[in-house]
Amino acid sequence: MTTIADLTTKEAPKWCPGCVLPGTFIQSNPSVKKIETIKTGERVLGKDGKFHKVTEVMVHRHRGKMHKITAKCFGSTILTEEHPVLCVKREKVGFHNKTFETEWMRADSLRRGDYLVYPILSEIDDKDFIEVKWEKKKMDRKSKNLPNKLPVNSDLLRLASYYIAEGNAHNRGIVFTFNKKEIQYVEDVKLIIEKIFGLKATSKIRENKNTHEVHLSSSQLTRLFIEWFGTGAANKRIPHFMMVLPPAKQKELLKGSWRGDGYIGSRKAGYKTISKVMTEQIKMLLLRQSIVPSITENKAYGMHKTSYNIEVCGRKNLTTLKSVLNDEDVQGSIGTRERFVLLKTHVFLPIRKIETFDYDGDVYNFEVEDVHSYVSGNATLHNCGDFTILSTIKSAIADTGIEQHNTLIVSGIGCLPPDEQVSVGSQWVCIDHLKKGHTVVNGDGEFTSIEERMIKPFEGEMLEIVPYVSTFNRIRLTPEHPVLSVKRNFIRERNQISKEKLSNIKPEFIEAGKLEKGDYVVFSFTKKVTDNPIYTKDFCRLLGYYLAEGYVNKGGGRNRDSANVSFAINSNEKRFRDDLIRLSVKLTGKEPYVRHRKNIGDLTEVTICSKELALLLEKIAGTGAGTKKLIGDAMLLPIAKQKEIIKAYFRGDGWHGVVKGGKNIIYRANTLSKILAVQMQEMLARTGIFATIYIKKTKSHTYKNRVVQPSGQQYVVSFQHKKQFSMTHRTAHGFLLPIGKINKKPYRGIVHNFQTSNEPHSYLVKGIVVHNCGSKTPHFVRTYGFEGLHGRGLAVASGAKLANNILNVIAVAGDGDTYGIGGNHFMHSMRRNLDMTLVVQNNEVYGLTKGQTSPTSEKGFKSNSTPNGVLEDPVNPITWAITAGATYVARGYAMDIIHLKKLIADGMKHKGFALIDVFQPCSTYNKINTMDWYKSRIFKLEDTGHNPEDKLAAMKMGEMWGDRIPIGLFYRTSKPTYEDGTPQIATVPLARQDISNVDISGLLKRYK
Structure with a gap:
């Protein structure tokens, strides 16, 4: 028989903490209490040093490893291996850190010497x-x-x-x-x-x-x-x-x-x-x-x-x-090294030892209002989060007795086509070339690793978002994929863009399909800085000249081991030539060889005879005009050094002119190397300048019947000196680029996405920040799993059920992708009455994509997508499901695990389409439908004597809203399933049928 332990995977959700042992003392009001004695409504100390209300208490049976974390000074806490602890990683063994950036880490990821973060009570209420x-x-x-x-x-x-x-x-x-x-x-x-x-x-x-x-x-x-x-x-x-x-x-x-x-x-x-x-x-x-x-x-x-x-x-x-x-007898021991680090609001306690042991028994956790954390004797712990639905699904599968190897869980995500290019710091790489463990750049400009790749077929509409100022940075993605954006109407004032609003607004992740022309996307870049003594300012300037006009000559014949580097410059560029001569003397101690090349145009060739310098430049920047690019460490140099590269490069390969009105100068540089153009855009962004890139078709150029430049295309990097392009705005979050147009094209093929390791869960596509959104439910439950597209999970689930009708199919989705993006699939899946279960995590807001209005949001609800409030009435999933043909319709509450588990388990046992809509409070983005809001309103249908066989009564109960909201089983009936009407799978599942001798040529001819 399947147990919860059988269904548990090694991968744990980042937002779902584990639990602690009974007997664990928790800092409450006025002092510590054992966790099992704390009740809903009591207050506990949070990570901010203030007391916050406990909104829900959780207890469940745990069978597995426990971790005993012992810190210096304050003793131990025992908790499950997945429980997140607020900590700071130790930078150097034997020495205290100089900086203390806190992060939540699983208990089993902590190491001896890491710091536990302990808040100091900060509440002050003076009384005379x-x-x-x-x-x-x-x-x-x-x-x-x-x-x-x-x-x-x-x-x-x-x-x-x-x-x-x-x-x-x-x-x-x-x-x-x-x-x-x-x-x-x-x-x-x-x-x-x-x-x-x-x-x-x-x-x-x-x-x-x-x-x-x-x-x-x-x-x-x-x-x-x-x-x-x-x-x-x-x-x-x-x-x-x-x-x-x-x-x-x-x-x-x-x-x-x-x-x-x-x-x-x-x-x-x-x-x-x-x-x-x-x-x-x-x-x-x-x-x-x-x-x-x-x-x-x-x-x-x-x-x-x-x-x-x-x-x-x-x-x-x-x-x-x-x-x-006020006691003179107190004396301190001289030179005693502190075992801790004390700051104004927190004390950082090094971990002295970590022990593990097996445990089989009850463990506790709870939800805490606002700060979602609480404090034990020596550590700050994350609270239970909103992950009760996952635990309930596991429990329901275990209770029904269905086999895990005969169960499929389906969820959905947004994706990009395989040729879309993602920033890895030094360049852009096609998304289909990236693997698990590779490093990419996130929306904060920090490096993050890929934890999981998602690849799947897609047929439908693909969007192409084209920035107005740099069409080269256009990106393609599915309509539901979130993009870090600012809606134009949020920052307008009297039909003008308000610079004050623009500087203060915080971009939000908005689904690509909800963006419009004129909205802004966020262009970001690598923020990391790593210096290297090889790159002196003089060498960086020479490197810039090399990228523009340099090439390496390697000897042949007797001199095949020799090498030098040459620069071909226009003969009238005396300042350029003189600077090269100075750099040659300074870097090699030798005067360069200078000669005039009349046979290839009016050019002067400056040659520095240094094999070491030539090979170093070739190693750092490559060779050949179309393939030059900088290696990774050059892209992370301090801005002052990168400015030397940029200035020399634009002096060599660029030109400048005065913008209309004569108030500004525009610089342009041409290159045959796409990678180098992207790197120049990245380095300029690091200096505070946004540069556009456009492609210029070129004709072949001859001199005295000799081709000196073949036809092809060049990449032009352009920027204005001392001023951004008028439509581009620089903010603390990156550059805001206005959308010039959004193209919609049909697409059929493979699409990609991935999960990154840390916040913010995002990555850069051609410099533009997108979310790595994804429901990872299939990763957290040890059954078969399939990640369909956002809003298309039911289509995948339907196909899987028809392909193998003996599978137990469970679809898990949110209110946005079920009742909005996937509304058509939802309606027709119920009409067909396929034998499968749909669990909808209904936050009444788009929680995954950062807080937009969803189809179930209350009328008047204000969000980043509806700042003036929702105009429409919310959809009613219960009455919709009953009228559309679902044969099992229920609603649960995420915090009532026992009740919800029974609803899901009964839905799995039911023969036909089962909907379980689950109220799941989102404390981050929905401040209206909170736990207290639900608790004061919900009641259980079974307590009223409701008959779920009565369709009219079910509709009447489904319409109830306001001060009293029912949960439980609304409607249940029995009728033939879609599979029952499909004779081809009556005896043997389609997936197990022998189709090797099936002739489909006649069928194919009908579609020609």
Whole structure:
């Protein structure tokens, strides 16, 4: 029988965290709690150092490896191997990083020495007074009335810490127990009690116990102290309002705590408690004072309970603690190397060790509002994300008992034709030449690796987006493929482009089919810089001349091992010639050989006789006018050096003229090398200039009956000095290029796409940023998988079912590609009643392609594609499915896993077309249909006695919306499937039939 473990692949979704063990302490409000005790609605600490509400709690059974991550100072956290942890990769073993760029990494990707990121509580809520409602018993006529407003000052905070450390409440009184020598603390307690509450406390020395006690009789104050601070050493705590006071006030909490349960030594200071809550609270108070303590746990033994040591050591820590406690006895050990890195808002803790072990039992996780993260004892963890549908599909497959090897999952993505060219940094490469593991450039200009390639046949409309200013950078892609863009109407103001709006707007990924003439696409380029001492500024200038007019001569005959480099320049370019002579002397120490070549035109040839220089130039830039190109490291040089290459190249192969009006100069350079033209465009972009490229047809050129230039085509690189082309705009995200036109042409053939390894999940097609969108559900479930095109998943699923009708076919899609792009396939699949299951992840927004309006978006919903709100009513998937002929129609909620699992499992068992529309909140792009929004509205049909066999009742329930929204099984009926009416597959699946002797020539003739 298939189990969830059987269905789990090694590949894990980047956005779907795993879970942690029960018993894991989580930083909550006011302090730590075990994860299994945290309920929906409670608040936990997030990665931003603030408290956020838990919106959903998850628990499931895990069978597999657990990773115990132990950090320096703060101990361990145990979690599943796929759980993302906020961390910083160690740059050099044995040395702290100089920069700390955080990233989410799977637990099994962490290594010893990497840093765990721990936030410092940043919430501040200062109070001068706090109001108290005293509880006074009816028969209590003797006790004194206490003030209703208590000052939140140093006295109250110090008294609180005395009680937490040395106090105990019982019956109607409070007792503080100090060492009999600590007279100043006894007097301090008595003075504070009288000053704040107007009560007289008494003191008593117990010689037999060597203690000095302070007694206070007040039932009202006793109840308040128990409510605020607890009673009994193991249950002590600091109330939340004190935990969020300004750090300056909190010094008094630390001062009193240390006087009671703390100690100060010559090389370290410490605090000991048996309260886990107090341990974490003292840790947080110290962090807010820029002190990073070390926490150790002492196991229980005999009559002794588990206790916790909080130690402060190191010169910086102890110097700060000395200031906080105002204690001259605190001294720091000189030269102690810090084991951590402390910044203003976070502390970075190196991983000391990582252990793994097998586990079979429950694990926990939850969803956290806004920040989608929470904090354990030593690390910041990602929350559960929105991946419950995947887990539910796995569970449903396991529950139905269907065989994984007889199951197909279909999803869809957008793609490009095989000859589209992708930037790999040094040049453009056709997408069909790229393989898994190859490196490409993403939309941020950073290098990223290809994790997965997707190749499939496509027949349909292909779009060609042509930028107005550089038609050479035109790209072709399927209509659903997202492109990083700016809609023109977003930045218009009185029919003019607003430069202010343009500079502030953030481009969004928009489906190619939704773009129009005048909209802007984003042109980006490689941002990485790597210097190389070989490339001096003089050498870079010579390299530019070589790219323009240079060639390498290799000897023959007796001199076959010799080589030199020559430059052919116009005889009237004296400045060019003189510069070459200077560079030759500077780089080789030799004067070059200069001669006039009248036989090939009015040219001067400058030859530098250096074999080493000639071979180096050939290695870096190649040879031959049509094949010259720079190697990768030259494309990553600092901008100052690349400017030398550009200036020399345009001096050699270019010309310039004055633009109309005489206010600007335009530069152009011609080359026979397409790669070199692209590289010049890239280098100019790195310097802040966008250059256009266009193709120029050339005729053959002769001189004295000798062909000196054959006919063909040249690539012209053109730019304006000190100014962008008027329609091109430079922003922090790249250059915005207006779309000149969008061509639509039929296409039939193979298309490609791939998944990149890190955010942003994008790559550059001829410099233009596109998304590497894709549903990877087939990669995450160990069944057969097929990735169709975005919106065409049902077409693939239908074909697969007819080709092998004994397959269990499950299509997984979103609301956009099912009810919008693929609406026709959705309608006809239901009409045919094919025996397959469709699970729709309905976010009511295009979540995958960055937040555009989808067919199910609420009327009035504002997005980057509808800034003024949606005008249309949303489609109703339930009533559409019932009227179109689906025989199983249900709706689930992603966060109710048990209910959703049953709906999907029953849909798989049903004979006929089954639709399960799943409400899946998208916390990133849909702020209306949130978890709270759904929870306050949804109800289960089975709780109402609904009869799913009643079609009219199903339609009525399907129409319900607003304050009450039903989920569950709406409609179920039985009728013959499409396969039942296809006799050719009645006995043997088509895929298993012998077609070797089938004659189809007659059929083909009919289509001629």
